[in-house]
Amino acid sequence: MRRISPKLLIAGGLGVVGLLVLVFAFVGNHSVRGYLDDNYKRVSSNGSSIVYTSDQKPKDVYADIRSAVDPADVQTDPEGYFLRYSDDIVGITAAGAGSRIYLDDERHGYAHWFPFVAGVWGTGGGLGEGVRGGGPGAGK
Numbered sequence: 001m002r003r004i005s006p007k008l009l010i011a012g013g014l015g016v017v018g019l020l021v022l023v024f025a026f027v028g029n030h031s032v033r034g035y036l037d038d039n040y041k042r043v044s045s046n047g048s049s050i051v052y053t054s055d056q057k058p059k060d061v062y063a064d065i066r067s068a069v070d071p072a073d074v075q076t077d078p079e080g081y082f083l084r085y086s087d088d089i090v091g092i093t094a095a096g097a098g099s100r101i102y103l104d105d106e107r108h109g110y111a112h113w114f115p116f117v118a119g120v121w122g123t124g125g126g127l128g129e130g131v132r133g134g135g136p137g138a139g140k
Helices: 006-027 032-039 058-068 106-112
Strands: 041-046 049-054 073-077 080-084 088-095 098-105
Touching (some): 032 098, 058 073
Antiparallel strands (some): 073 080, 088 098
């Protein structure tokens, strides 16, 4: 019986791992940005926000986005629904009978939605956040 070389086994194993990575990249969980582009009508880039619209009520849009792309955290408020992802914040507000969906990067999202997410999601990663109160000399 012929013996298989260890180098061939390693190369085959790396090939299988590479194939799995490609499969998960194409089929696996996609980004919230891609999901919004694929499923909602983009109407503008409002300053730092990318704005989409939907004919659905904000609660339905929130449930749809949340089930499609799992957020790190959520916050609901009478003014809207907010989803936090690793690099993005999505805000969903009422617009007539439908919704407006705002997509911001993390920094601009905290600034944009500060009245609704501050104290729940922190203050947006300021220099002193997370250490002894954040004031001068906070790291002492």
